[in-house]
Amino acid sequence: MQRRTFLLGSAALAAGGALWLRPGDAGGPYPAYFAQLNALLRAQGPGRPLIIIDRERLGRNCARVKATLAPGKAFRVVAKSLPSLPLLQEVMGLMDTQRLMVFHQPHLNTLARALPQSDLLLGKPMPVNAAATFYRTLGATAFQPARQLQWLIDSPERLQEYLQLAQTLGTKLRVNLEIDVGLHRGGLASPAELKPLLALMAAHPAHLEFSGFMGYDPHVGKIPGVIESRDKSFAKACAAYRAMQDALFAQHPDWRGRDLTFNGAGSPTLRLHDEKSPLNEVAAGSCLVKPADFDLDLLADLEPAAFIATPVLKVQRDVTIPGIEGARRLLSAWNPNQQRSYFIYGGLWLARYEAPPGLFDNGLYGRSSNQAIVTSSAQVPLRVNDHIFLRPTQSERVLLDFGDLAVVEDGRISAWWPALPA
Numbered sequence: 001m002q003r004r005t006f007l008l009g010s011a012a013l014a015a016g017g018a019l020w021l022r023p024g025d026a027g028g029p030y031p032a033y034f035a036q037l038n039a040l041l042r043a044q045g046p047g048r049p050l051i052i053i054d055r056e057r058l059g060r061n062c063a064r065v066k067a068t069l070a071p072g073k074a075f076r077v078v079a080k081s082l083p084s085l086p087l088l089q090e091v092m093g094l095m096d097t098q099r100l101m102v103f104h105q106p107h108l109n110t111l112a113r114a115l116p117q118s119d120l121l122l123g124k125p126m127p128v129n130a131a132a133t134f135y136r137t138l139g140a141t142a143f144q145p146a147r148q149l150q151w152l153i154d155s156p157e158r159l160q161e162y163l164q165l166a167q168t169l170g171t172k173l174r175v176n177l178e179i180d181v182g183l184h185r186g187g188l189a190s191p192a193e194l195k196p197l198l199a200l201m202a203a204h205p206a207h208l209e210f211s212g213f214m215g216y217d218p219h220v221g222k223i224p225g226v227i228e229s230r231d232k233s234f235a236k237a238c239a240a241y242r243a244m245q246d247a248l249f250a251q252h253p254d255w256r257g258r259d260l261t262f263n264g265a266g267s268p269t270l271r272l273h274d275e276k277s278p279l280n281e282v283a284a285g286s287c288l289v290k291p292a293d294f295d296l297d298l299l300a301d302l303e304p305a306a307f308i309a310t311p312v313l314k315v316q317r318d319v320t321i322p323g324i325e326g327a328r329r330l331l332s333a334w335n336p337n338q339q340r341s342y343f344i345y346g347g348l349w350l351a352r353y354e355a356p357p358g359l360f361d362n363g364l365y366g367r368s369s370n371q372a373i374v375t376s377s378a379q380v381p382l383r384v385n386d387h388i389f390l391r392p393t394q395s396e397r398v399l400l401d402f403g404d405l406a407v408v409e410d411g412r413i414s415a416w417w418p419a420l421p422a
């Protein structure tokens, strides 16, 4: 082959390769669902970033999760993942449960006061000062902590601290023990660790009462398959849970008939816990609004029910980067998704662009939480005062950041639900 032919051939190949690498046009109009929401918000929205809760989708998600709960498993709502009192009340009604899992002392006080009939289990071991703050600020309420609240304890040291608090307050604390079923985030790692804790509780029956175990298993299904399959991790987690129960009942055979809480699971593993699993209740919250991190095969029947909506403030017919203004033609010629830029109200959320399709951040321009730049192709027909919709990747932080949540049903905003204190 002649050198010239070779060079020409290589250049053609490189050009072909570059074309192949060139991003495709991902833009398009709003799907019907978001076109309707945008029309609603243009007409009646508050003109600021907000969270939308689709009440119909939320209802369908609750019905589907309830219908697929294994027999003998109660449902405990994870409060941090649905952080709004009316949202929690709605879900508790639909799921027919009074059980909540709580992760934040201000939430604990709010929920104990507002829902005096609820049954509360802490989802993480709280510093004893948080427990002290809870009792100090509880005030007059029909909620009875000694009957309706389980503190989570992960070590003998923490149990000692809680014992002292109970003695100081002259009250009895119910104690649920955190057990490690494979997540390795703390808690009792082996049944041998159970004995001293049970002994301390037995020695102080006026102040401490054992109420059950909590073993969270979100590592199941997250470990790469070549290392360990989901089935294997799940079997190991259940075996670890059972070993703790066996050790408990070996020591206290009469406790088999007692009303104990054997909590576990979370949205990712809820559907794995069939009637053979050692739990008598499962905890979940996120799956009911289904943020993007919960797009999992086991939750495929559930629908996203929470979105961020934010107004477009400015529309520009190109993407102009300070310092390289001359490159704008080149940028849009190379990447059709850089033909338009929008500056939106807010930004930098834990969320992914959802609608219209084909919206992107711009790494060259930089990111902003005040007035973020978003780019798209010319196929996206966004105008000023239209809304961009994003799907939170997780709900627990994002739903706290927007003030009251806008509840949408029957094509209208039917309510504004306050978020819990951050």
Ligand SMILES: Cc1ncc(COP(=O)(O)O)c(C=O)c1O
Binding pocket: 078, 081, 101, 123, 124, 216, 264, 265, 266, 267, 268, 283, 284, 285, 286, 287
């Ligand atoms: C102890 C515990 N249980 C359950 C859950 C599950 O919550 P979700 O269903 O919202 O993922 C969590 C989430 O962090 C957790 O920490």
